[in-house]
Amino acid sequence: MTAFILVAGAHTGGWVWRDVAAALTDAGAQAYAVTLTGMGGGDGGNGGNGGDGGNGGDRPVDLETHIDELVRLIDQVEARDVVLVGHCYGIHPVRGAADRRPERIARIVHVEIGIPQDGDPAIKLVSDQTVRERVLSLSTEGGGTLPAPTVEEWQRWGSVAGLPAEALARLTEHAAPQSLATFTQPLRLSGAAAELPTTGVLCTANGSSIAVVESLVGMGDPAFQALADPRVTFFELDTGHWPMLSAPRELVNVLLRAAAGEGHRVAAGVRERPAHLRPFLMDVEERPRERTGRVDLHLPDADGPRPAVVFVHGGPVPAGARPTPRDWPAFVGYAQYVAGLGAVGVTVDHRLHELTAYGRAADDIAEAIDLVRADPRVDGDRVALWFVSAGGLLSADWLAAPPSWLRCVAASYPILAPLPGWGLADSRFHPAAAARGAGRLPIVLTRVGLERPEIAVTVEEFVSAAADCGAAVEVIDVPLGHHGFETVDPTDASRAAVERAVRSVLGHLGAGTD
Template sequence: MTEFVLVAGAWLGSWAWDEVVPELRAAGHGVHALTLSGLAERQGLPAGQQTHVQDIVDEIERLDLRDVVLVGHSYSGIPVGQAAERIGDRLRRVVFVDSNVPADGESFVSAWPEGRSMVEGSIAANGGFWAPLTAADYAGHGLTDEQIDRITAGATPHPGATLTEPSVLRRPLGELPATYLKCVLDGPEPMEAVAELLKSEHWELAELGTGHWPMFSEPQELARILLRSAAAS
């Protein structure tokens, strides 16, 4: 039995996976959706990027999970990628869902130069937090009005330090068994850093014809891709 550990991106908590979890459990697997420190029901807890890495590692070790498929969406690809190498032989595969990927010594904002000033400006204007997106920002991502309302209602400000602190990698990310899922409405091609990693024999590319939040727009198809990725390991 595979153990899926699901980590949503910025502003979101474990609730973002509510429609994906039953699909994976119905296939006979363990599923653990995780809320990172400072978000959703864990608001108020101080958090930097390494806090989020440790959140993931601690949950896997606390539950003594083995045969882990570790899934990171959007921002959370950065802490998930670091956690994946730290859990050693507990890892079966890591799946990056339209996500950023960590680079040693680089932060979320340093790897996104065109968005850096916007993110840092929001953090400065909002007491150290990246303010959630507005409903208009979700247009063009294959979401219904009801789905957008659900996301915006549940989103919480994202701890700024998690976006500005650097990643720490102990070995090349390309050595990990990985699937990168590109959601093509968010751009047809993977970012340059991901394209380079996809040259590794350990990495594979999957595509989904929806936007950046597939756990809302296409939860059943996302679950099928996760199951296929686990089977490919």
């Protein structure tokens, strides 16, 4: 018999697993829905699992308190196979307990959460900047707990997509304030948990997916190579951040399959050349290339200052990824193509290494643009900015208040509004909202027909907002194109779309395109 120990996320207790635990029991498994100390909330206790764990109030509740409670529960479980399931915050005590009892654990399941490392506090994996700042501020002020979210604040923890109104109301009613020390105390691991079989449950409505995982592995950063281990599997659920409430039947099926060792493995896919390192879909003439700091200039064969097109990559791209984006075939291909048509093509490595770094990336782009405009071979009054994928959010500043030298903004399969779970809802990085400031600035938007739904929604939001305010948007469609089509869909239609977009941008710059 398999025993599932279900550990809830921030501000919640075992009650969130009620339907999942019942269905697992009906399927012949044991299910322990844990309420950790201090997280019982308005649900009236722990339902027989977890609880105060013998803490007795003799020390503050922190991450170690919760780890100790899980270790004691593991020691009490008689089933041969123990599967530890952690949702959101819950994965931190789960991995801590697994590290202390690795011989008892058959598998760790991460529901909607990454893999914390030794020394990581739980707050590190919280994507919402407002929540992170609030935890750190309250800790500095000597506060003891983080107040439970209001009904409007749950979206800061993740997408509420698929969550019935009754479930959201119950989530709010039973939510508990949580000890700040559980968020700020570093997780201490010996490394034993890293050897255990692991499954990730990814909820696509919250912006996570198997494609994203495979992309991270394909970046070449050693930090993500463990995800390609054959002992690591993945499942996707088409719902938001709380699948135990929005899709309990589907989650139960996934948990049972995970316990049986099933799931998608990325190892086979990463043996191939990653999509972003495949050849550019067009043969372009090689042009001279000069590197200064994080900026590369691809130079045309022309006298006098020439207009420039600055290509802005997406991400997050791990800091250890090699090659870096300015050496990826698509960006080199675009820049060389532009240079061959008489403009300066510019590729940039900015530091969007994690979702929390959009501000730093925006500063890098502004610095790069200043460097480019100051170069004597560039006409500083004729510049276009071309944003790609998640780099699309970085277009917001330029759309909101376009400078006179900005003659065109282009975007290819962009993300044009913050995705759920990214923690950027209240940030300045919201191009769909910024479009009203663009005026008659030309915008060239390349849209792919086979886009991920959560990204396609942001593009449609932008197009609608731009139409409402009279912005000059040219939409170029690639009906059978995928995200990153320049290296994955080398078709005549794709090549035609690239040619049209490039020539349109150069036309707005007044660059020669013969």
